[in-house]
Amino acid sequence: MRFxxxxxxxxxxxxxxxxxxxxxxxxxxxxxQDETGYLSDEVIEELASRLELTALDVRNVISYYSMLTTKxxxxxxxxxxxxxxxxxxxxxxxxxxxEKKLGIxxxxxxxxxxxxxxxVECIGxxxxxxxxxxxxxxxxxxxxxxMDRVLEGYxxxxxx
Amino acid sequence: xxxxxxxxxxKKVTAPAGTLLIEACKSVGIEVPSFCYYPNLSLQGxxxxxxxxxxxxxxLQTACTTVIGEGMIVTTDxxxxxxxxxxxxELLLGNHPLDCPVCDAGGECELxxxxxxxxxxxxxxxxxxxxxxxxxxxPVVYFDRPRCILCYRCVRVCxxxxxxxxxxxxxxxxxxxxxxxxxxxxxxxxxxxxxxICPVGALTSGAYRYKTRPWEMTxxxxxxxHCADGCKTTLGVRRSESGMEIVRGDxxxxxxxxxxxxxxxxxxxxxxxxxxxxxxxxxxxxxxxxAPSTWEEAFELxxxxxxxxxEQHGGQAIGVVGSNRTTNEENYLLQxxxxxxxxxxxxxxHRTADFPALAAALKGKPGSTASxxxxxxxxxxxxxxxxxxxxxPLLAWQIRNNVRLHRAKxxxxxxxxxxxxxxxxxxxxIPAGTEGRFAAFLAGDDSAAxxxxxxxxxxxxxxxxxxxxxxxxxxxxxxxxRGEQNLVIIFGAEIRxxxxxxxxxxxxxxxxxxxxxxADYANSRGAADxxxxxxxxPGYHPITDSGKFHEEWGGVPQAPGLTLPEMxxxxxxxxxxxxxxxxxxxxxxxAIDPFVFSQSFVVVQDMFLTETTALxxxxxxxxxxxxxxxxxxxTCGDLQLVKKAGEVSGSKSDFEMIVRIADAMGADxxxxxxxxxxxxxxxxxxxxAQSGEADRHAVWLEAHGLEPKMSPFDPTAILDEIQRLVPxxxxxxxxxxxxxxxxxxxxxxxxxxxxDPKLIAPAxxxxxxxxxxxxxxxxxxxxxxxxxxxxxxxxxxxx
Numbered sequence: 001m002r003f004x005x006x007x008x009x010x011x012x013x014x015x016x017x018x019x020x021x022x023x024x025x026x027x028x029x030x031x032x033q034d035e036t037g038y039l040s041d042e043v044i045e046e047l048a049s050r051l052e053l054t055a056l057d058v059r060n061v062i063s064y065y066s067m068l069t070t071k072x073x074x075x076x077x078x079x080x081x082x083x084x085x086x087x088x089x090x091x092x093x094x095x096x097x098x099e100k101k102l103g104i105x106x107x108x109x110x111x112x113x114x115x116x117x118x119x120v121e122c123i124g125x126x127x128x129x130x131x132x133x134x135x136x137x138x139x140x141x142x143x144x145x146x147m148d149r150v151l152e153g154y155x156x157x158x159x160x
Numbered sequence: 161x162x163x164x165x166x167x168x169x170x171k172k173v174t175a176p177a178g179t180l181l182i183e184a185c186k187s188v189g190i191e192v193p194s195f196c197y198y199p200n201l202s203l204q205g206x207x208x209x210x211x212x213x214x215x216x217x218x219x220l221q222t223a224c225t226t227v228i229g230e231g232m233i234v235t236t237d238x239x240x241x242x243x244x245x246x247x248x249x250e251l252l253l254g255n256h257p258l259d260c261p262v263c264d265a266g267g268e269c270e271l272x273x274x275x276x277x278x279x280x281x282x283x284x285x286x287x288x289x290x291x292x293x294x295x296x297x298x299p300v301v302y303f304d305r306p307r308c309i310l311c312y313r314c315v316r317v318c319x320x321x322x323x324x325x326x327x328x329x330x331x332x333x334x335x336x337x338x339x340x341x342x343x344x345x346x347x348x349x350x351x352x353x354x355x356x357i358c359p360v361g362a363l364t365s366g367a368y369r370y371k372t373r374p375w376e377m378t379x380x381x382x383x384x385x386h387c388a389d390g391c392k393t394t395l396g397v398r399r400s401e402s403g404m405e406i407v408r409g410d411x412x413x414x415x416x417x418x419x420x421x422x423x424x425x426x427x428x429x430x431x432x433x434x435x436x437x438x439x440x441x442x443x444x445x446x447x448x449x450x451a452p453s454t455w456e457e458a459f460e461l462x463x464x465x466x467x468x469x470x471e472q473h474g475g476q477a478i479g480v481v482g483s484n485r486t487t488n489e490e491n492y493l494l495q496x497x498x499x500x501x502x503x504x505x506x507x508x509x510h511r512t513a514d515f516p517a518l519a520a521a522l523k524g525k526p527g528s529t530a531s532x533x534x535x536x537x538x539x540x541x542x543x544x545x546x547x548x549x550x551x552x553p554l555l556a557w558q559i560r561n562n563v564r565l566h567r568a569k570x571x572x573x574x575x576x577x578x579x580x581x582x583x584x585x586x587x588x589x590i591p592a593g594t595e596g597r598f599a600a601f602l603a604g605d606d607s608a609a610x611x612x613x614x615x616x617x618x619x620x621x622x623x624x625x626x627x628x629x630x631x632x633x634x635x636x637x638x639x640x641x642r643g644e645q646n647l648v649i650i651f652g653a654e655i656r657x658x659x660x661x662x663x664x665x666x667x668x669x670x671x672x673x674x675x676x677x678x679a680d681y682a683n684s685r686g687a688a689d690x691x692x693x694x695x696x697x698p699g700y701h702p703i704t705d706s707g708k709f710h711e712e713w714g715g716v717p718q719a720p721g722l723t724l725p726e727m728x729x730x731x732x733x734x735x736x737x738x739x740x741x742x743x744x745x746x747x748x749x750x751a752i753d754p755f756v757f758s759q760s761f762v763v764v765q766d767m768f769l770t771e772t773t774a775l776x777x778x779x780x781x782x783x784x785x786x787x788x789x790x791x792x793x794x795t796c797g798d799l800q801l802v803k804k805a806g807e808v809s810g811s812k813s814d815f816e817m818i819v820r821i822a823d824a825m826g827a828d829x830x831x832x833x834x835x836x837x838x839x840x841x842x843x844x845x846x847x848x849a850q851s852g853e854a855d856r857h858a859v860w861l862e863a864h865g866l867e868p869k870m871s872p873f874d875p876t877a878i879l880d881e882i883q884r885l886v887p888x889x890x891x892x893x894x895x896x897x898x899x900x901x902x903x904x905x906x907x908x909x910x911x912x913x914x915x916d917p918k919l920i921a922p923a924x925x926x927x928x929x930x931x932x933x934x935x936x937x938x939x940x941x942x943x944x945x946x947x948x949x950x951x952x953x954x955x956x957x958x959x
Contacts, residue, residue: 056328056341063330063339 001046007031011050025061029068038072066120074109074116076154078102079133082119085126090143094120094130097144101151114158115151122135166232175228182210182223184293185236192236193274195246195359196311197224200420200565201320204312207252209274211244212236220244252278255334255618256287256360257306265361267374271309297346299942300366300428301355303338308362310336314354315366321420323582324348338362349927350943351553352427352942353420356410356677367428367939368408372398380805381413381899383483383792385785386425386930388512388679389532389554390794390901391425392416395786395805396503402440403807406430406786417532417798418902423553424943425930430786432936433806438767440810450769450779455812455820458778463824465761465777466502469737475503475717479727479736479760482509482692483743483814485933487790487802489875490814491683491690492698492882493833496741497818498714501827502740505694505703505721506730507935510749511677511920513795514656515688519700519906520914521664522675526669530674531903532796536562538674540569540644544663545595546652546678549579550926552795555650555678556580571641573598588637599651602638603662609634619883646672653678656917679795680923681931682785686793689886689904693915694721699886699907708885723919724750739763740821743782743816747771750921763821765814768936782812784933788813791896792873798901801893816873823872835877 014024048055062068081094109116125131128140139150164177175184182192195207203225211220215233260266292305319325326348330339340346355363377396385393396408409430411422417860442458443450480498498507535558548556550619562568563583572584575592588613600608667673691698697709730736738761749770764776773779790802883889891902928944
């Protein structure tokens with residue numbers, strides 16, 4: 001199992017921040033997921049052995065956090081917020097629109113592996129509701145038309 | 161530690177500083193309910209059942225995580241507290257299925273008890289319950305998710321107590337579930353601790369589930385019949401068509417040396433008792449075939465043939481093989497029968513440790529053996545050889561938890577990277593077969609160090625300082641161990657003969673050191689202590705030395721007899737005319753050529769047809785250790801009661817059979833078993849219409865401080881003689897009968913002839929095997945099958 005040099009650098013540095021190794025597990029999982037797309041059995045075993053934990057311990061932590069996944073996801077993970085502010089401003093319609101447009105449901109992935117869809121809790125974009133997050137990018141004050149353009153933009157990124 | 165004074169419900173309570181409030185309350189008889197709190201496990205604070213009112217604190221506090229402080233004023237019993245607890249029960253019942261009438265835990269469920277105590281029977285929550293199907297995690301562990309109340313006891317006992325870490329918690333909030341380490345199944349030591357500790361019926365046992373209800377069983381606390389650690393196991397029995405059937409094993413009686421602990425064998429491997437192929441009739445070989453017969457015919461034939469052999473060829477033409485699983489009384493009686501009635505010293509057993517050498521080395525050093533309880537409290541432990549995790553699960557538990565709870569220092573010397581290394585402060589890996597040389601090195605023989613290397617000195621343990629010991633040298637190791645106090649030195653069968661003397665020599669240089677020799681079967685130590693040796697009488701008294709045994713018994717041959725291999729040779733040359741095997745399978749164990757005994761009259765007492773019964777002339781169906789009374793001595797020398805739990809009609813205890821054979825030979829039974837003292841009433845009716853009567857009489861007599869001893873089949877009569885004649889066995893009879901373990905002192909009387917170390921054959925059992933007996937346990941077999949099957953790693957991720 002090989003990670004990028006940047007990952008290794010971050011990992012080594014994080015270890016110095018805490019009294020016990022296991023404390024770095026959560027950020028490490030996130031960085032690993034950013035690199036590999038999802039937390040495969042191989043990644044879990046590797047991190048477990050590095051941090052002197054059991055694979056079960058690592059899985060327990062992963063299962064606690066909804067942003068960590070053990071299943072492959074699309075290249076772009078579309079997260080539509082339906083918490084109260086977004087819901088009042090049409091977040092649920094936005095989600096339904098995305099479902100229809102992409103042809104997938106909550107936690108689904110398009111057959112071409114380009115998009116995944118997720119209904120998420122508050123992402124902190126209440127002032128500009130409804131909001132959605134694609135990977136780490138925020139898109140605010142969305143309408144169904146605006147959402148279409150956002151999705152097309154990502155689709156183009158790949159073909160370009 | 162300094163004492164702290166608090167007031168609980170108006171009562172003054174004084175407890176050492178650092179005591180948890182829940183424990184302080186318990187010490188004065190005030191019960192604070194809890195689900196998640198469990199003594200000796202880490203604190204969880206998850207269930208919030210132990211809420212109490214502490215003055216000057218704004219909210220109710222959890223008694224299980226609060227350390228007492230001077231002047232604390234606590235209320236555990238008020239409307240506010242009751243209301244809080246009722247609310248907690250109500251929330252727990254929100255999604256708890258109402259299947260108590262079929263749930264295994266029904267009747268002994270902590271949630272049921274709490275509901276009765278705090279009343280939350282009416283639910284305001286009207287939504288449908290979230291049901292999930294039960295899952296089988298291993299042949300012995302089932303999980304019923306909706307019943308789980310998330311107390312995490314199972315997770316902690318598996319990790320902290322067992323050091324297996326096979327259970328975890330996944331997801332969060334209401335979605336939290338207990339998860340096994342291999343997605344949908346468990347890969348673990350199958351000890352069943354998680355099931356026993358579960359306060360509800362979420363984890364249930366494959367061996368017991370849906371079989372009966374707790375109140376329909378009688379619970380008998382007895383000693384486990386498998387390894388030599390001597391755990392107390394509570395057997396739940398109920399009537400069946402063939403007598404009394406054992407339905408469940410657990411450790412609800414926590415007074416034993418094992419406390420909370422039981423391994424898979426103590427918990428589930430009682431199932432050999434009710435197998436279909438169990439022998440229930442005496443068999444006599446007629447025309448080359450073993451054919452069913454009657455007890456009278458069998459005893460008459462054996463009596464006649466044994467008498468003929470003795471009269472025509474002398475006692476040296478008869479051999480006797482004893483057992484590691486029969487009681488002390490039976491072993492004592494067997495060797496007495498051999499020596500007094502058969503007039504032979506040809507008696508031996510399957511030896512798994514060199515106890516005679518230890519007894520000889522400890523001559524003049526009373527109080528130098530460690531009890532199983534000592535292992536849990538000793539400040540330092542040196543373990544040489546053996547792999548207790550596999551072969552002595554209780555010993556491993558004691559060591560592990562002593563390190564965890566009392567910070568004991570563990571030193572491990574082994575040829576393999578054993579699991580207990582994880583608890584070790586220092587670990588030395590030496591080449592296999594050099595354990596004896598290491599003992600000599602410890603004793604000061606520096607020349608023995610050669611050949612012990614290359615020593616992979618490494619260290620396990622949590623402290624970063626541990627790595628300093630990477631460079632541990634042999635000498636440094638020895639100095640470190642020598643500097644300890646009250647050290648318990650534990651050694652396996654790798655160390656025998658003179659090497660044991662070396663260890664004793666080393667131990668005498670360490671203040672308060674005690675020794676512990678590891679043998680393999682439930683009563684291996686008892687077999688050795690009771691003199692199943694051709695040259696040693698009970699208490700390791702040399703046969704050649706005239707003493708109290710000769711005086712008391714009279715006319716015992718004084719020449720040492722034949723060892724087991726010598727008996728085989730004697731049979732081969734046609735000299736051995738009769739062989740009497742009690743509860744052993746020497747042919748299977750030592751791969752003896754069965755035709756060797758074709759000229760001998762062979763009698764075997766066993767539960768099943770084995771390799772040895774295949775060549776027997778008479779086979780007598782024997783009761784096992786769960787079906788009779790007596791005592792066992794564990795490998796440490798702790799004497800414990802064995803109580804009759806199960807019963808299979810058609811079998812007899814080995815004790816009764818030995819007496820009946822003696823009687824059939826025309827021997828004076830009164831001399832053999834000093835029973836009755838003039839009274840001839842026979843209460844030994846333990847079968848047929850009078851079944852159980854003797855037991856009921858025994859209960860009454862015991863309750864009145866009397867012991868029956870009115871029948872020649874009563875082992876307590878022999879126990880009297882053992883306590884009178886065997887040094888070290890003069891323990892408190894009262895405490896023994898009350899069910900406590902009593903440590904016997906290993907008192908070396910005289911240095912007997914050194915035993916040939918080659919006669920020791922370790923059982924090499926693991927967690928899931930148990931000599932010949934293990935073959936007949938369905939549970940052990942199914943677990944072994946399950947473990948040998950390589951599980952296919954599925955790609956399904958948990959979510």
